[in-house]
Structure formats: C-alpha cells, structure tokens
Amino acid sequence: MELLHSATFSSKQRLLIVVTIAISLFTIIPLLYPFVEDPNFFLKQQHPSQTSIIELQNGVITTQKSCDIFSGEWVPNPEAPYYTNTTCWAIHEHQNCMKFGRPDTDFIKWKWKPDGCEEDLPVFDPFRFLEIARGKTMAFVGDSVSRNHMQSLICLLSQVEYPVDASVKADEYFKRWRYETYNFTIAAFWTTHLVKSTEPDTSHTNLFDLYLDEADERWTAEIGDFDYVIISSGHWHFRPSVYYENQTITGCHYCQLPNITDLTMFYGYRKAFRTAFKAILDSENFEGVMYLRTFAPSHFEGGLWNEGGNCLRKRPYQNDETQDRITMRLHKIQLQEFGRAEEEAKKKGKRLRLLDTTQAMWLRPDGHPSRYGHLPEANVSLYNDCVHWCLPGPIDNLNDFLLAMLKREEGKGLLAQARKKLS
Ligand SMILES: *[C@@H]1O[C@H](CO)[C@@H](O)[C@H](O)[C@H]1NC(C)=O
Ligand SMILES: *[C@@H]1O[C@H](CO)[C@@H](O)[C@H](O)[C@H]1NC(C)=O
Ligand SMILES: *[C@@H]1O[C@H](CO)[C@@H](O)[C@H](O)[C@H]1NC(C)=O
Ligand SMILES: *[C@@H]1O[C@H](CO)[C@@H](O)[C@H](O)[C@H]1NC(C)=O
Ligand SMILES: *[C@@H]1O[C@H](CO)[C@@H](O)[C@H](O)[C@H]1NC(C)=O
Numbered sequence: 001m002e003l004l005h006s007a008t009f010s011s012k013q014r015l016l017i018v019v020t021i022a023i024s025l026f027t028i029i030p031l032l033y034p035f036v037e038d039p040n041f042f043l044k045q046q047h048p049s050q051t052s053i054i055e056l057q058n059g060v061i062t063t064q065k066s067c068d069i070f071s072g073e074w075v076p077n078p079e080a081p082y083y084t085n086t087t088c089w090a091i092h093e094h095q096n097c098m099k100f101g102r103p104d105t106d107f108i109k110w111k112w113k114p115d116g117c118e119e120d121l122p123v124f125d126p127f128r129f130l131e132i133a134r135g136k137t138m139a140f141v142g143d144s145v146s147r148n149h150m151q152s153l154i155c156l157l158s159q160v161e162y163p164v165d166a167s168v169k170a171d172e173y174f175k176r177w178r179y180e181t182y183n184f185t186i187a188a189f190w191t192t193h194l195v196k197s198t199e200p201d202t203s204h205t206n207l208f209d210l211y212l213d214e215a216d217e218r219w220t221a222e223i224g225d226f227d228y229v230i231i232s233s234g235h236w237h238f239r240p241s242v243y244y245e246n247q248t249i250t251g252c253h254y255c256q257l258p259n260i261t262d263l264t265m266f267y268g269y270r271k272a273f274r275t276a277f278k279a280i281l282d283s284e285n286f287e288g289v290m291y292l293r294t295f296a297p298s299h300f301e302g303g304l305w306n307e308g309g310n311c312l313r314k315r316p317y318q319n320d321e322t323q324d325r326i327t328m329r330l331h332k333i334q335l336q337e338f339g340r341a342e343e344e345a346k347k348k349g350k351r352l353r354l355l356d357t358t359q360a361m362w363l364r365p366d367g368h369p370s371r372y373g374h375l376p377e378a379n380v381s382l383y384n385d386c387v388h389w390c391l392p393g394p395i396d397n398l399n400d401f402l403l404a405m406l407k408r409e410e411g412k413g414l415l416a417q418a419r420k421k422l423s
Contacts, residue, residue, distance in 0.1 A: 066408075067114060067116045067117035067118070068114060068115070068116050068117075069112075069114045069117060069121055069401065069404055070114070070354075070356040070357065070359060070360065070401070071114065071115050071116070071359060072112055072113050072114035072115045072117075072121075072319075072359075072360070073112075073113055073115070073316075073318065073319050073363070074110040074111070074112060074113070074316040074360075074363060074364070075110065075111060075112075075113045075120065076109060076110060076111075077109050077110055077111035077123065078109055079109075079123070080108050080109045080110070080111070080123070080392065080396075081108045081109075081392035081396070082123075082124070082156060082159060082392070082396070083155045083156065083158055083159065083392060084098070084392065085098050085099055085391075087155075087158060087159075088154070088155035088158045088391075089158075089162075090151045090154040090155050090158070091151060091155060091391045092147070092148065092151055092388075092391070093373075093374075094369060094373040094374065094385065094388060095148060095151070095369060095373065095388055095389065095390055095391045095393075096373075096390075096391065097369050097372040097373065097390035097391075097393070098372075098390075100369075100371075100372040100373060100374060100375065100376075101372055101376075102369075102370075102372040102390065104314050106314060106315065106366075107314065107315075107364075107366040107367055107390070107393060107394070108390075108392050108393055110316060110364075110394070110397075111123055111397065111400070112360055112397055112400060112401075121397075121400050121401065121404060122400065122403075122404070123400055124156050124396065124399045124400050124403055125403065126156055126157045126159045126160045127160055128403065128407075129156075129157065129399075129403050129406070130157065130160055130161070130179065130181075130182045130184060131182075132403075132406050132407070132410055133179075133182060133184040133406075134182045134183060134184060135182075135183045135184070136184055136185075136227040136228065137184070137185045137186075137187070137225060137226045137227050137228070138184070138185070138186050138187070138226065138227065138228040138229075138230070139186075139187045139188075139189055139219070139222070139223060139226040139228070139229045139230065140186070140187070140188050140189065140230050141189045141191060141194070141219045141223075141229060141230065141231040141232070142189075142190075142191060142194075142230075142231060142232040142233055142293075143190070143191070143192055143232075143233065143234075143235060143236055144388060145232065145234070145235065145296055145387070145388060145389075145395075146188070146230070146232050146293075147188055147190075148388050148389055148391070148395055149230075149232075149293070149395055149398050149399075150186060150188055151391060152389075152391055152392075152393075152395045152396045152398065152399060153186065153399050153402075154177065154186070155391060155392065155396075156396060156399055157179070161179050161180075161181055161182070163177035163178055163179045163180075163186065164177070164178050164180060165177060165178075166178035166185060173188065173189075173190030174187070174188060174189060174190060174218070175187070175188050176188075187222075187226070189218065189219035189222065190218070191216045191218065191219055191233075192208075192233075192236040193208070193210055193216070193233060193236050193237060193241075193268075193272050194216060194231065194233045194272045194273065194275070194276040195210060195211055195212055195213075195214060195215060195216055195271075195272045195275050195276065196210075196211040196214040196215065196216050196217070197209060197210045197211065197216070197241075206239075206240055207240050207241060207242050207252070207255055208236075208239055208240070208241040208242070209241070209242050209244060210241045210242065210243055210244065210268055210272070211244045211245075211247075212243050212244065212245050212250075212268060212271035212272060212275060213244075213245045213246065213271065213275055214244075214275065215275055215276065215278075215279035216276075220276075220279040220280070220283065223280065223283060223286045223288070224283060224284075224285030224286050224287075226286070226288050227288040227289070228288055228289050228290075228291065228406075229280070229286070229288060229289075229290045229291070230290075230291045230293050230355070230402070231276060231280075231290065231291070231292055231293070232292070232293040232294070232295070232296070233269075233272065233273070233276075233295075234295040234296065234297075234330060235298065235387055237253075237265045237268055237269045237272070237330075238265060239253075240252070240253060240254040240255055240256075241253045241254075241255070241265075241268060242255050242257075242260065243263060243267070243268055243271075245271070250263070251263035251267065253265045253267070253268055266329060266330070266333060269330060269333050270333045270336075270337060273333070273334060273337040273338070274337050274340070274341075277337060277338070277340075277341035277344075277352070278341075280341075280350070280352070281341060281344050281345060281348060281350055286350075288351070289351040289352075289353055289409055290350075290351065290352050290353065291353050291354070291355045291402070291405065292334065292338050292352070292353070292354055292355060293355040293357060293398065294331055294334050294335075294354070294355065294356050294357055294358040295327060295330045295331055295334060295358050296357065296358065296361040296389075296395075296398075297324060297326075297327040297358070297361060297362050298311075298368070298386045298387040299311040299313075299364075299365035299368060299386045300384070300386045301313075301365070301386075305382060305384070305386070305387075306381070308384075309384065309386065310370055310371075310384040310386065311365050311366075311368045311370050311384065311386035312370060313365040313366045314366050315366055316363045316364050316365075316366060316394075317362075317363045317364075317365060318363075319363065324362065327358065327362055331358045334358075335354075335356075338352065338354055351409075353405055353409070355398070355401055355402060355405060357398055357401055360394075360397065360401070361394065361395075361398075364389075364394040365386075366394075367389050367390060367393045367394035367395070368385055368386040368387065368388065368389060368390065369385040369388060369389075369390050370384050370385065370386065371383060371384055371385075372390070373385040373388070
C-alpha cells in the first residue's frame, strides 16, 4: 500500500503540470461556427427491441427482454456513494471535490432510470464485475476524462480489492493496474485526439498538428493484448489545429493561417474516429470487444472556461430541459462513424459496441468540480473545472452502464456456446 501511495505521489507534480497545461490551452471557439442542426436531440442508434438478453446470475441462466438503457432520466439514490475519499486512494487530486470543500453532496445521490426498461439500471456490483473480468484485460483509451472514468472504476472496485501497480513503462499516462485475486488488468492509454498528433511548440504556435488519417500507435499497437478496449475523445478537438491527410495539409480548425481552409473541428472529429475505428478493424491481433464511450460534455454557464464560466447547479437537468448544439453535433458524428464501422465489423466478425452515455452525462451539470478541484488560492488556469467529474460523482454511473454492457456480452457468449452444443 505504501508503495502505491508513493508511486501515486511521486508523479503527482508532473501530472499536475501537464494537466494544467493541457487545460490552459483549451480553446472553445465553436460558437464562431453557426451551423444548421438536425432537430433530433441525441439521435439514437436503433437498438433491436425484441431480442432477449441471456444473463448468468449466480450460476443460473436467465433471460430478459432487451431495452435501450441509454435514454432515460436521473432518479434519486439515497444509498450512494459507495466509496469516499478516505476509502479510495485512486481519486485524482483535482477531482477530490470533498477535500476542497464542496459543501453539497446531493450530486452524488442519483442513479439512472432508462425510459424503455422495466427496471432502473442496476447500480454497480463490484463482485459481479470482477467475476466477469476474471482473467481478462481492459484498456481505457483517451484523455483525462477517460482517466477520470478509470479512476472511478478503481474506486468502485475498491469495495472488493485494490489493484497493484503493474505498469510496463514509467509513464504516468500509460499506467497498468492488476487485481491479483482476479487476474484482471486495467490499463490507461493516453491519447488526446485518438489519431497521431503533435503538441504545439508554444514558443512559436498554439496549433496542434493532427494527422487525421494516421492512427496513434501508442494505443493501436497495444490493443491486441486486451479483451475490452474503451475509447473516447472530445475536449481536445476544440483546440486550434492543423489537419494533415496523406502527409499534406488539407485544412485546419481555427488556425487563422492564410491559404489554409478552415474545415471546422467537426471535420477533424469525424476523420479522427474514422481512423481510430479503421485501426481497430484492421488490427490483426485484436479479438476483444471495443466500446465507444460517447462524448461527455462540459457544462460552463455564464461564459467560456476562460471568461468566468462556471457550473454551479446542484441537481441534474430534467430530460430535454436544455440542449447543447455542439454536444449534439459531436455526438451525432460519433454515432454516424460508429454505424459505418459497425457494418464493417459485422463482416469481419469483430465486436464494436456503443456506450452511448452522452445524454446521461449531459443531464449532469451538477457533477463537475467547479472551484473545488484545488485550494481556493491556487493559481490554476482552469479555475472552474466544468470538464472533469468529482469522485464520487456522476462518472461512477458510467460503470453502471459498462457493467450492463459486459453482462450483455457475456449473455451473447453463452448463447453462442449453447448454439454450438446444440448443432
Ligand atoms: C476527504 O474529504 C474530507 C471532507 O469531506 C476532507 O476533510 C479530507 O481532507 C479529505 N481526505 C482526503 C484524504 O482527501
Ligand atoms: C491471467 O490472465 C492472463 C490473460 O489476461 C492469462 O494469459 C494468464 O494465463 C492468467 N494467469 C493465471 C494465473 O490464470
Ligand atoms: C497520397 O500522396 C501520394 C504522393 O503525393 C499520391 O501518389 C497518392 O495518390 C495520395 N493518396 C491519397 C489517398 O490521396
Ligand atoms: C496564397 O496562395 C496564393 C495563390 O496560390 C499565393 O499567390 C500567395 O502567395 C499565398 N499566400 C501565402 C501567404 O502563402
Ligand atoms: C499564475 O501562473 C501563471 C503561469 O502559470 C503566471 O504567469 C502568473 O503570473 C501567475 N499568477 C500569480 C498571481 O501567481
């Protein structure tokens, strides 16, 4: 345990600096881009409604009717939280809202109720999760929100067991954790945009170079080792970038350079997902399940992140009380590109699944650290953090969705086995 603590803290400073720099460069300019939007709020994948879900519960196979778990509303859950900042050491300093004096706790006490299902989405059962995950490996591919999700999972699992550090590199952004009793490994793969990118050389430019048709091999080369890969991306695409395709500049997002076409962030976002999915479909040794965890929006109100915007709400939104056009558009792009890739995946016998949690997270303006991610006097650029999520907090519920999807996958496996035996 001591080792874990020292490992966590020795690198804390660096993490802090990088996170601060990362956030300080966030530029939220999309308001400059008027666009015509499809009126469908949070366009949904068409989920087959009549198929049965086979589930293994305490060794007994049960069947349930399938339903769309991703569209619904938040309902009170007085039993939460399931861990605190004293029982879980994996809470990142900036997301330890109680430590920095957040006065209200109601934001922790909600669970998800899907519209079309008979029951609420079950709250996370760490024993059940670890049974499914036994002998398996799971990768979280993405940015600091992806890491936030992974840390939430570690905290929820801490009700059963703490992992040991099993990192293969001394890089805080590529950590691995192993649950010894269950032989289950979690890994984090840092990628800002999912595709190959070069950070701005801040002395000359504030522009990222994004190679929209080139995979980020820091994760694509490693996924062959994983049974589950959870990918996500979003916030970094708001930043000014130059787009390369076929190793030539094809345009940019808010670069303000002469003779370079501004294609908007939406163009780059679409291409980045297309390339990421292609890399997964083309990977010869990846035989696992890929989950796309859809965009988790920020909730700045009264200004942008650097203009005094803040997130002060204490309760979830009721459904459709409000909408955010940019989130809607990013989400729609994700679903469209996922749909394309899924067609291809079916032909190749690969498994791509959707963790379509954008609507649920959009309805949680109350779940961010705001000013409780640091000491009041701290000089940090993202003073009001409305991007990441407090732990404990609504991001814990992403693991309720994840477990529900893992159970479905297990059910499909059982069904396939049963069919095999019968034939
Ligand atoms: C946990 O939160 C409490 C407030 O609820 C705070 O006083 C304490 O310092 C925090 N502890 C840690 C280890 O973060
Ligand atoms: C642990 O899991 C890995 C796969 O993740 C497997 O290769 C290995 O054999 C397992 N070890 C034991 C002791 O079960
Ligand atoms: C990429 O560029 C090369 C050389 O400029 C060209 O031959 C090739 O056709 C281009 N490929 C695509 C897909 O545009
Ligand atoms: C922009 O392109 C035009 C036509 O190709 C060229 O004459 C001009 O010098 C370019 N301007 C810059 C700043 O590169
Ligand atoms: C806050 O930090 C920035 C750079 O990180 C520095 O330029 C600025 O002077 C600092 N402000 C104060 C009040 O320390």
